[in-house]
Amino acid sequence: MQRGEEAPSSTANNVNLATPLDPKGDVVLRCRKESTGASATFLVSTHILRLASPVFSSMFSATFREGQRLLAEDCPVVELGDDDPELVGLMLRILHYQGSSADYAMKAETLARLSLHCDKYDCTRALGPWVQSWLENVTTEDESARAMGFHILAAFIFDDMPEFRRKSRTATLQLEPSFVAAWEEEALFEPLLSSVTGKVRAPPNEPVVTETI
Structure with a gap:
C-alpha cells in the first residue's frame, strides 16, 4: 500500500x-x-x-x-x-x-510559523481580516531581536508591506547593530537576512524581493 x-x-x-x-x-x-x-x-x-x-x-x-x-x-x-x-x-x-x-492573538514566533503554513498553502488572501488582526495583536513578551524578528517575518510572509516597514524601522532604531547576528542563529529568519543584504534567493516561480530594511 x-x-x-x-x-x-x-x-x-x-x-x-x-x-x-x-x-x-x-x-x-x-x-x-x-x-x-x-x-x-x-x-x-x-x-x-x-x-x-x-x-x-x-x-x-x-x-x-x-x-x-x-x-x-x-x-x-x-x-x-x-x-x-x-x-x-x-x-x-x-x-x-x-x-x-x-x-485573534498569539506570540510572534507562533505567528511567524503560521505565516509560513499559510504561504505554503496559498491561503493568505482568504484569511485577510484574520491576518490583519494577528499582526495587530501580537502578544509581546519582550523586545529582543529574536521576538521582533518573528513579528517582522510574519509581516513579510503575509505580504503586509506597511507593517513590515513599520516594524523594520522600529528594529533598526531600537536594536543593537548586532541583531543580524541573532537572526543568523534562527533558520526561520533566512528570508529576512536575504532582505537585509539584498541577496534574495527566491523560490521557483516566485518574484524576487528587493525590499530592504
Missing part, C-alpha cells in the same frame, strides 16, 4: 477519529510534524478549500493523485506532510468558519 492510501475498511474509522471541521466533509487531511511526532486529522470540505486556496484547488483537481482518489474513494485520507498539526488545524478551522476570539 502506497503512502497516503487507506484500506477501504478503515474509512469509517478515519472519519470518526478526525476532527470534524465539516461533518459532511469529503476528505480527511492528516498532518504530522516529523521532528516531534505530533499528528492530527481533520474532516474537511474540499469545496471550501478549493475556493480558499489555489494550492488545494490544484491538489484536488482530477489531474493530481489526490483529486483522482477523491473521485474513486469515499472520503480518502490525504497526507499533508511535515506540517505543524496545531497551526494547520487553526488555519483549517478559520477557513471552515470556526475561528474563535481565542484565535
Whole structure:
C-alpha cells in the first residue's frame, strides 16, 4: 500500500477519529510534524478549500493523485506532510468558519510559523481580516531581536508591506547593530537576512524581493 492510501475498511474509522471541521466533509487531511511526532486529522470540505486556496484547488483537481482518489474513494485520507498539526488545524478551522476570539492573538514566533503554513498553502488572501488582526495583536513578551524578528517575518510572509516597514524601522532604531547576528542563529529568519543584504534567493516561480530594511 502506497503512502497516503487507506484500506477501504478503515474509512469509517478515519472519519470518526478526525476532527470534524465539516461533518459532511469529503476528505480527511492528516498532518504530522516529523521532528516531534505530533499528528492530527481533520474532516474537511474540499469545496471550501478549493475556493480558499489555489494550492488545494490544484491538489484536488482530477489531474493530481489526490483529486483522482477523491473521485474513486469515499472520503480518502490525504497526507499533508511535515506540517505543524496545531497551526494547520487553526488555519483549517478559520477557513471552515470556526475561528474563535481565542484565535485573534498569539506570540510572534507562533505567528511567524503560521505565516509560513499559510504561504505554503496559498491561503493568505482568504484569511485577510484574520491576518490583519494577528499582526495587530501580537502578544509581546519582550523586545529582543529574536521576538521582533518573528513579528517582522510574519509581516513579510503575509505580504503586509506597511507593517513590515513599520516594524523594520522600529528594529533598526531600537536594536543593537548586532541583531543580524541573532537572526543568523534562527533558520526561520533566512528570508529576512536575504532582505537585509539584498541577496534574495527566491523560490521557483516566485518574484524576487528587493525590499530592504
